[in-house]
Amino acid sequence: MRILLVDDDELLTDIIVKHLNEQNYTVDIANSGETCLEFAALLSYDLILLDVMLPDTDGRDLCKTLRHQKHEMPILMLTTRNTSQDKVEGLDSGADDYLVKPLDIDEFMARIRALLRRDFKPQAPILEWEKLQLMPSSCEVTYAAEKLELTPKEYSILELFLRNTDRIHTLDSIIDNAWSFEDPPSVDAVRTHIKGLRQKLKQKGAPKDFIATIYGFGYRLKLIDTEAQVLPKPEMNAEESESTHTELSPVIASLWAKNLDRVCDRIQHLTHLVPAIQNQHLTPAQYKEGLSIAHKLAGSLGCYGFRDGSAIALELEQLLKEQASNLAAQTDEITHLVQRLYAALNLEPDIEFLAGGQPTLLVISQSQKFVDELQTLAPNYTLKIHCIQARSQLEAHLQNTYLDAVLFDLEDLTEVVSMLNDYSANLAKLSVFLLMYSGSLQDRLKLVHHGVNQVFPSSTTAEHLLTDIRQVIHSCGSNATVLIVDDDPHLLSLLKERLCPWGFKVVTLDDATHFWLTLEQQHPDLVILDINMPQIDGLDLCQVMRADANWKHLPVLFLTAQGDEQIQNRAFLVGADDFIQKPVETRNLVNRIQNRLR
Structure with a gap:
């Protein structure tokens, strides 16, 4: 079955997709309302999972648009907003169900199963075709009571055939239903999966043409007299439920380890709100990004077991919303909430943040x-x-x-x-x-x-x-323009975010071929250069500057991952004033900049 997940939070989508794939659902991800509408127009979905807070629209408005365009699939709305009024507005916009983040994964999966059972035709808890049985609740497949070990794609194709026994499935329709939109296979790959299915069925005693080829059209299950029967769904007892959860724990731990750097980057962004607010440098874009990060953390942390972390992030999100016009008076509370967030996730806070952003x-x-x-x-x-x-x-x-x-x-x-x-x-x-x-x-x-x-x-x-x-x-911060040249846009963004609260005017450049033009337009007070860049080496840029009468006295600071003595010596030979190895603490970088400017 095919599900469209509409959410721009990679941290949350990772864990949701992992759980859905474990249950052999095919999942497409749309990170905006516009992408959602494009996907819905192209493909047929059995369910849409829709976040309320999207970068380009409100999820409730998007839900209304989907219903206006006659999309009738079930829609499960996901959000951190949990008041009765929020739920009423979500359901009135056309949603079939409403689930509050942080998600309880067991409840989340049960809600999905419940919504999919509301489809236009009843779905059999156990799908049968002759001696073949497929149990969606456990993803188990047997033939003549013998278990088949299938790959996820083989399972998805077989489930597609069993749920639509009256259809002939073309290669294109199999791809559309069993693969995500972003990762379509070749037709040869589909044929290989079907060949593998046939071989495994044959090993258990199924006829060679159990999956029949309809030449010129596609594939279907071999016609028999007995149609798929509906059998009662076995109830999962508490012991089985607990073992399922235990089995998934290593998966969740693995996903958390994978996403830990992303979480730290997000909290780091929140720490930088405080000095920006205090120094009156908070831009609308920074505020919007901070609000979005708090919202995403509130929705995703609970899925990784950090319920307290989700609650703290939600409290921070509400504070940023409700006190948007008076944030300067809330810096202590914002600082306190971020410190609590670090503690809830068992992370060490950045020592720079402990100052609360003030010198x-x-x-x-x-x-x-x-x-x-x-x-x-x-x-x-x-x-x-x-x-x-x-x-x-x-x-x-x-x-x-x-x-x-x-x-x-x-x-x-x-x-x-x-x-x-x-x-x-x-x-x-x-x-x-x-x-x-x-x-x-x-x-x-x-x-x-x-x-x-x-x-x-x-x-x-x-x-x-x-x-x-x-x-x-701050002697050098208020009027000093710092030009930073590095081919890593993420690092440039981070350095700008860290230095602006200190009063520096920061100009960034990720294409060294535009260096001279930028130099003449901006007239910086100091230049920070990386060494290895794909267009022009930072050492060459420094040497060219030192050969020009207008720029030969401009302070140059090298910031690079290379720290060996030979590189340092070359940097100082071509005219460097200072040399810092990445990564660098903001405090150390600010002090070195100020010392050069003095």
Whole structure:
């Protein structure tokens, strides 16, 4: 039997198709309303599974269109919307049934069987033809009480013959009914499957022409006097049901492992909503994508056993919908929900996300009054501040807290230098500031040599201090244009998404042949180049720039998967200012860009 699944969520369609194929249904996938209508016009479907939220239309409107076009097959509507009003609207639009995500697979399959039983003619729970029996409930086939081991396609072809014993089946009709639209076989492949069926039937005692060839037309079962009989369907007991579920568990686990990277990418996108909202850089496209991702996760995670994950994603989807005009006030709640989502899926959250999207300053001070003043003013500078009083707390914060900068407010310079020396590897990635109460030129030189970026007099006001710190942290972001050249569009999209919240204007280019034109049009402040690209090598691009008077001083940063010493040496020889190996943390990349721009 042929089913059309209309949903744009690959994570959910994977597991649904897997379960349907296990039951020998042929499944086509349409990821939009437009594609659904095209498929429905081309092919005859026994059932349509229809998501409500599609990229180009509302599923309820699509359902009305299908009914208006006289499509009479059963329609099962799938959605995360579970109010009585939603169900009424779905059923009134022409749906035959309405199922709320996350799906319980056993119930889902039972609903499908129930809808297919409503077809125009009763379907036999056991299909028979002479000594041949096919049981759709268990996908078991026997001839003369001996079991036949069939491939999925052999089973589908045989079921087609048994459900339509009065028809002659052409090769085209067999392909249409037993194969998905995206993966049609050759006619020779169909003949091979039929030949295999005949051989297996013959081995069990069936006549050679049990599947008869009607020359010039196609195939049918050999005519006999006894028509297929309808026998009562055996009820599945609880023990059998449990064993079926146990058998599918490894399949689900395998699908989850296959799709884990896709899930992580989706949650990663949700984490980037927070800084975009806080920095007022959230575009309508980003909002729409975030809403779509939350909706898809709400619908799919439950099918993989993560019921709590589905509930959290649904809560996030509702929050994004209901508070669309006031998202700036919801960043803490969005952060909390995404953190809960990570926990529900047993995934480690991205350490960058723990900052909630705001630049974070660690203050080491023994003055509670000064700390309170900084904490009070911090929201005005969109800074998050963590405060500690002693050296013993520093290591834990450097290892476990996302930080952009550190401010030392300690009178004992010897203790400060000791900490700078002991934690130099961690502090090297951060902007380091210091309030200086007293000290000589030699003291200042020692501090600078140990990584202090800026020294303030102890009399500096909190307002002045935070203004300067904020300016240094984002000193290069607000006006800087960064041109990124890489042949991987997915990476370009990800880098743009990560850098824009920091105030950079990001221009991406996936075709290096347009590099010079883009360079002259955009006048970037910094260029990031990949090395191996199909059109022009990144090393050659850098060398051409360095030979041009207008661009010879433009900062160039190489971002590449190649990290061997020879490649690095070549990069610096042709004029690179910096060299970073993929993958790279956003914080590290931002710091390296800012250092080059300074």
